[in-house]
Amino acid sequence: DTEVTQTPKHLVMGMTNKKSLKCEQHMGHRAMYWYKQKAKKPPELMFVYSYEKLSINESVPSRFSPECPNSSLLNLHLHALQPEDSALYLCASSQGQGARKNIQYFGAGTRLSVL
Amino acid sequence: AQTVTQSQPEMSVQEAETVTLSCTYDTSENNYYLFWYKQPPSRQMILVIRQEAYKQQNATENRFSVNFQKAAKSFSLKISDSQLGDTAMYFCAFMKHESGNKLVFGAGTILRVKS
Secondary structure, three states: OOOEEEEOOEEEEOOOOEEEEEEEEOOOOOEEEEEEEOOOOOOEEEEEEEOOEEEEEOOOOOOEEEEEEEOOEEEEEEEOOOHHHOEEEEEEEEOOOOOOOOOOEEOOOEEEEEO | OOEEEOOOOEEEEEOOOOEEEOOEEEOOOOOEEEEEEEEOOOOOOEEEEEEEOOOOOOOEEOOEEEEEEOOOOEEEEEEOOOOHHHOEEEEEEEEEOOOOOOEEEOOOEEEEEEO
């Protein structure tokens, strides 16, 4: 089973709303990732969690707040977003880091629209 | 910083024929990994093939194979016996060893398989 599940599939929010994206995997992976992807562009890394600790933050604005409550779950809390934040948000996971463990498995994404 | 270049924004191929997608990268590292990911219109990113830079043998996965030229920093993907289900955006990606699993993606190539 190489499944990464993301909910919701679609989300529409206003600029003053607070919402959360959820990502779950049950593969025993210890690294999890958030990416942002604009239409017809490659994914851009936002955050990396390794063993439930934030290891990489790619200078993402504070209106995006990641959380890793346990090794299977990754959340992305959204607050006061801008219309330019509308995008597909992808979650991924990998066994760990280094050779043989660094293959990332992606979820289907959450399509976010900010009005 | 590493960069990945995919020089073909779009390509088309007839069903059952062979197509090659190009990818070049720029790095001063000696130890790294290269990936091809496929993203169909349904949007879930799927790993196609992975290559470790220290391995001279080209990776193969069924109808998919790569031509890895380390000195030329080239990593092309060959798809044999193309199928309609191969229609997708294909991303080439680079990962430096001990980089926290940070993937650097190319801009992508849209491949259309025609019947």
